[in-house]
């Protein structure tokens with residue numbers, strides 16, 4: 001998925017990791033490999049540093065798999081995103097339905113039950129509802145959903161990162177987001 005959003009300037013999940021996690025969730029990829037010990041971006045077999053956060057393998061020991069709590073961050077982000085997109089899509093369908101009712105009322109009360117008007121109302125219901133759902137969901141919902149989910153993700157990452165560094169006894173990192181360095 002390639003999209004350009006303003007909040008994407010500090011991605012928690014690198015593009016490679018994002019695609020890989022999506023594949024893992026679908027069961028198309030196993031959760032094994034060599035991942036950056038800091039941001040979990042997949043590392044090449046001999047890579048000495050992460051291509052995403054540039055942290056050295058010597059400092060952050062590579063992980064053989066993604067920890068479940070980290071995976072949960074991703075799943076929650078996706079869930080929030082799709083919840084918002086779907087809500088907007090449903091709102092679009094709802095607006096289509098309202099338009100339909102209004103048009104039927106006008107056809108019945110103002111145009112003596114004009115069949116042309118009623119036909120038009122049905123067309124608005126079928127085509128308009130879908131178009132509005134697509135527009136609201138795919139356009140407004142997508143961008144609001146992304147912004148919201150990304151903001152929450154950055155917060156959750158900060159908590160996750162702090163706890164992990166404490167558990168591992170590593171020095172706390174000033175900048176909490178992997179991309180920002």
Ligand SMILES: [Zn+2]
Nearest residue numbers: 036039050053
């Ligand atoms: Zn990294």
